[in-house]
Structures are given as C-alpha cells and as structure tokens.
Amino acid sequence: MLEREIRKSLFLAQAAPVSSADAALAFIAEVSDPDATHNCWAYRIGQSYRSDDDGEPGGTAGRPILQVIEGQGFDRTVVVVTRWFGGIKLGAGGLVRAYGGTAAECLRTAPSRPLMPMCGLTFHCGFSEHALMRARLLAMDATIEAETFGADGVDLRITLPQAREEEARARITDITRGQAVIRAEEDPEPETH
Secondary structure, eight states, X not given: OEEEEETTEEEEEEEEEOSSHHHHHHHHHHHOOTTSXXXXXXXXXXXXXXXXXXXXXXXXXXXXXXXHHHHTTOOSXXXXXXXXXOSOOOHHHHHHHHHHHHHHHHHHHSOOOOEEOEEEEEEEEOHHHHHHHHXXXXXXXXXXXXXXXXXXXXXXXXXXXXXXXXXXXXHHHHHTTXXXXXXXXXXXXXXXX
C-alpha cells in the first residue's frame, strides 16, 4: 500500500498477489472506495490481463498501471490506484505519470517472491514402499496432491519444483525398483516461494 498527494489529489495504490481473474476482481471490489473519485486498476496473470480507467480519460490510468506491472516483471499481480480529486486537473500526461508513478512506487516497495515453475507427476507404488516414498518426496519439496489406496498399492499424484523433477523420477524408480510408471501431469500452477 502506498499513498501520495499530487497537486492536491490523493492517490492510494494497493497491490496483491492473485492466482486467477476472479481473485483479482474480488480484490478490486474489496479495496475500491465508493466515495473516491476513481478506482483504477490492472491485473496480469500469465497471458491474461485487464485494466480499467474507471472514468478517467481513456488510456490514462489502467493502461499505465498495467505497463508498470509488466515493466517491473510482475505476474499474478493486481494493482488498484484510488484517486480522491483535489480540485486541480492534471491533464492526460499528468494522469499517466500520477497513476503509473504511484503504482510503480507501490510495487517497488512491496515484498515479492519469484514464481517457481512446478511440475506434476503420477505413479503407483506398493504398500511396503509408501512410507519411504512419502518421506523422500516431502524432502524434495514435493506436495502430495492425492493418494488413492487400492488392492495392490497406492496411486500418488504429486507436484514439485520443476528443477527437482529428474531427481524425483530417479528416486521413485529406485524406491520401486523400476516398477513405477511415472506420468507427467498437465500444467500445474506455478507456486510462489
């Protein structure tokens, strides 16, 4: 959160990490002030992005906020800049600088975490291997998403950092003595760490 006064108008920027467009829109609804003159916003989640000028002249608020998100290398991020008009018009260039500058300073001072590419794997192991398998996978920062117990063992679905996929495959193969058939899962969500 960052607050600035620019030519008697008060600007308040608020940012948050989000994992979906619905989460971004929920954050926007939560922090927007109905008593403010404008609640301008932008979000970017992978290749999905949107921005809104909320009554400011077209391209003077939402787009500069989005350009800041992209320019600073943020993803899965939403920024809302709220303005309370102070009586002095800023002009198009002044609005671009005010909204973009407030959003930029907010993101510069916000804590951030890199997105870690994740991968998903599914495989089967015997009951006698299950406890050791769980311990070894958890030690590799894996998350066990699902375990299905059957008559002849356990089907597991895991996600783990992509950088550890080869190590995990080797460990699974070793523990199951080459019996596991390991399949890659489709595009798990990247996690922040």
